[in-house]
Amino acid sequence: MKASIYNTTTDTEHWAACHDCDLLLPIHDITESQVARCPRCNAVLYRHKKNSISKTLAFSLSALLFYIPANTLPILTLDIYGNTGRNTMLNGVYRLWEQGFWWMAFLVAVCSILMPLFELVLLLTISISIKRQRYTPVLPFTIKLQHLTSSWAMLEVYLLGIIVAIVKMSDLGNLVLGQALVCYLVLLAFTLCALQSYDRHYAWQATEFLRDKSQRNVNYEK
Amino acid sequence: MAYQQALSQGFTSCDECHRLVQVADVAKVTKLNKGQCQRCPCCHSVVRVRKPKSLSRTWAWLLTGLILLIPANMLPVMEVLYLGSGSPDTIMSGVLHLVEEGMYPIALVVFIASVFVPVVKLVGLMVLLVVVQWKLPISARQCTYLYRMIEFIGRWSMLDLFMISILVTLVDLGSIASITAGAGATAFASVVVATMFAAKTFDPRLIWDLRASIYE
Numbered sequence: 132m133k134a135s136i137y138n139t140t141t142d143t144e145h146w147a148a149c150h151d152c153d154l155l156l157p158i159h160d161i162t163e164s165q166v167a168r169c170p171r172c173n174a175v176l177y178r179h180k181k182n183s184i185s186k187t188l189a190f191s192l193s194a195l196l197f198y199i200p201a202n203t204l205p206i207l208t209l210d211i212y213g214n215t216g217r218n219t220m221l222n223g224v225y226r227l228w229e230q231g232f233w234w235m236a237f238l239v240a241v242c243s244i245l246m247p248l249f250e251l252v253l254l255l256t257i258s259i260s261i262k263r264q265r266y267t268p269v270l271p272f273t274i275k276l277q278h279l280t281s282s283w284a285m286l287e288v289y290l291l292g293i294i295v296a297i298v299k300m301s302d303l304g305n306l307v308l309g310q311a312l313v314c315y316l317v318l319l320a321f322t323l324c325a326l327q328s329y330d331r332h333y334a335w336q337a338t339e340f341l342r343d344k345s346q347r348n349v350n351y352e353k
Numbered sequence: 354m355a356y357q358q359a360l361s362q363g364f365t366s367c368d369e370c371h372r373l374v375q376v377a378d379v380a381k382v383t384k385l386n387k388g389q390c391q392r393c394p395c396c397h398s399v400v401r402v403r404k405p406k407s408l409s410r411t412w413a414w415l416l417t418g419l420i421l422l423i424p425a426n427m428l429p430v431m432e433v434l435y436l437g438s439g440s441p442d443t444i445m446s447g448v449l450h451l452v453e454e455g456m457y458p459i460a461l462v463v464f465i466a467s468v469f470v471p472v473v474k475l476v477g478l479m480v481l482l483v484v485v486q487w488k489l490p491i492s493a494r495q496c497t498y499l500y501r502m503i504e505f506i507g508r509w510s511m512l513d514l515f516m517i518s519i520l521v522t523l524v525d526l527g528s529i530a531s532i533t534a535g536a537g538a539t540a541f542a543s544v545v546v547a548t549m550f551a552a553k554t555f556d557p558r559l560i561w562d563l564r565a566s567i568y569e
Contacts, residue, residue: 143364143372143373143374143375144373146364146373147366147371147372147373148359148364148365148366148373149359149366150366150368150371150558151497151500151501151557151558152493152497152557152558152560152561153358153359153360153365153366153558153561153562154356154357154358154359154561155357155358155359155362155364171356171494171561172493172494172497172557172561173494173497173498174497174501176371206519207519207523208523209523209524211524211526211529211530212529214526214527214529216522216523216524216525216526217522217523218519218522218523219522222522223515223518223519223521223522224518226518226521226522226525227517227518227521227534230521230533230534232534232538232539234539234542234543235514235517235518235534235538235539235542238511238514238542238546239514239515239518242511242514242515243515243518271396271397274370274396275369275396275398278369282508282549282553285508285511285515288508288509288511288512288515289515291462291466291509291512291515292511292512292513292514292515292516292518292519293515293519294459295459295462295463295512295516296516296519296520296523298451298456298459299451299459299516299520300520300523300524302454303524331370332370332371335370335371335372335395335396338395338396339395
């Protein structure tokens with residue numbers, strides 16, 4: 132490879148740098164179900180996802196339908212000598228707060244309640260605005276925010292917490308699995324599907340295209 | 354095949370949208386003041402050649418995590434009050450209780466998530482930092498795999514925290530039996546957060562920068 136190849140400014144659209152090892156690579160068009168990997172460090176550079184935006188829209192919308200019941204109805208109910216303790220995702224936070232552990236209450240609230248909600252709402256707004264082919268200045272902001280929330284939304288870890296709690300408490304009393312457990316599992320499944328079908332790379336490409344188009348229209352109207 | 358670092362050709366990729374950006378002026382990309390920085394033409398976020406002050410920030414989070422790991426393991430994470438008498442549980446004794454009761458798979462899951470993972474993360478990040486700072490000749494590919502693993506496993510340590518928040522509400526029978534969280538849990542939560550930030554601030558491209566000359 133000669134250095135002169137890279138010197139023209141338009142080349143930035145046909146070349147990429149690996150985000151893990153900074154290797155300079157030409158971008159190849161890949162077809163369905165193919166994955167572009169870095170030849171040097173094996174990082175996933177780009178994954179082709181079919182109907183990414185429509186799927187994300189559908190999954191995030193259906194996940195949001197289950198969000199409120201999953202958070203407010205009891206997930207587990209424990210019955211010891213006629214006394215019942217109910218766990219919902221919300222009152223777990225409330226009890227920790229009550230006991231004076233505000234930092235834990237904050238973390239549990241952020242990771243299991245707030246961030247999953249933000250993530251779904253952001254995925255929904257991103258896919259709606261790309262679907263409508265309309266550029267708003269909020270769009271780049273929402274894509275960036277979604278990237279930020281994705282590492283703090285830990286709905287799947289909560290499932291492991293539920294399983295461990297079930298095993299630990301099953302011999303202490305009569306443990307009943309509540310309706311919200313089903314809602315929670317559906318919420319988790321749809322959230323994971325939405326994340327799996329969401330393509331951030333494509334979202335940025337679409338954003339850039341829509342912005343160029345809207346700027347062209349403004350010039351045309353003048 | 355000749356491998357070339359994008360940086361050596363005057364390019365870098367945007368951290369946000371992964372678009373290739375031509376570095377106009379090196380002084381502009383290394384400045385910390387956001388107003389004077391170069392911006393990505395696609396997403397308008399600040400372009401950085403490498404994550405700013407990656408090594409010192411990672412060291413800071415790492416040491417925070419290491420220090421907090423001591424109270425996290427010594428202090429009780431939760432206290433079970435049964436008919437007025439309490440038995441405090443540390444992370445390790447919680448695992449041992451599960452083993453005593455014969456629930457091996459769950460004991461293993463809890464052990465991996467709350468004892469093994471935080472230690473592996475801290476040690477792994479320390480290895481990466483030492484490799485970068487002392488320029489040790491260890492396979493860069495292996496180091497990158499290690500980094501990816503550390504990034505992936507971090508969130509699973511939150512298991513303990515979620516479990517406590519569930520147990521606290523389930524066993525809430527006033528004077529008969531109740532479970533309260535302990536100070537150790539707060540420390541443990543902080544360890545998890547500190548190690549997650551440590552993994553975020555570390556830049557794996559630094560490992561490859563050291564070896565750029567070997568591959569060319």
